[in-house]
Amino acid sequence: MLPSCQTACRHHTGKHFSPVLLTLVAILLTTGCQTAGLDTAAAENSLAPPAAAAVFGEAVRVTGHPDPLSLLDHGDPELARNKRLVFDFWRSIVNAGQVELADTMQQEHYIQHSPVLPTGREAFKQIFSVVPRLDPIPELVSPPLVSIIAEGDLVAMTLVETLPEPDGIGTYTTTHFNLFRIEDGRLAEHWHSVQTPPGPEVLLPEDGGPQLVTGASGDDQYALLEAEDPDWKPTSAWYLISGARSLMPDTRNWPIFT
DSSP, X not given: OHHHHHHHHHHHHSOOOOHHHHHHHHHHHXXXXXXXXXXXXHHHTOSSOOOOOOOTTSOXXXXXXXXXXXXXXXXXXXXXXXHHHHHHHIIIIIIXXXXXXXXXXXXXXXXXXXXXXOSSHHHHHHHHTTSXXXXXXXXXXXXXXXXXXXXTTEEEEEEEEEEEOTTSSSEEEEEEXXXXXXXXXXXXXXXXXXXXXXXXXXXXXXXXXXXXXXXXXXXXXXXXXXXXXXXXXXXXXXXXXXXXXXXXXXXXXXXXXX
């Protein structure tokens, strides 16, 4: 598949691409074929929103889920509570500025891995006290929810992010990721996809600033792919990872966050 991909990419752009990039393209094309046969019922029950219209040569825009409240359901009551906690936290504090609710939603020593936000519940409340207060609290989170997934003590929430094009004409969409760890029914730790470099006013980790992100390496990475649910079925993401493992150089020393 790689020679044909390379030929197609060169024909379309006039450029040569690295073998690693071409390998990822090949795997994505393969997983696309594997998932294209999903029946309509499976698509309707998916935790992901329906795909937006695709235009060859252009990125597919990120869209919110048409029924975001349905994503809060889960067969495990504890995981359902965890998802609801993250969802309610976002709409009531991040969106509506009701920071006093953090006292019941966050652990006092809330660990923050954002590159620009300080650690601790009180610091969080001070930062988000500038958010204009909304009353009543909106029913849904903003930006639009793409998906929310819970496993163990973790909840991952993805949102639509709309950004201006570099040339200033129009906008494009990407996905804003948030990962929370829940402890004793409260949010205890947070990671997200913001890559803004910290300014000189941001505190050092030892002084209460953002905490460093640590990662798993070696075989510990593969242990993270084990699901707690015995009924878990391999997904396209699993095929992507396992395919990359067999076709690409050894990735066990590439760090991923935990």
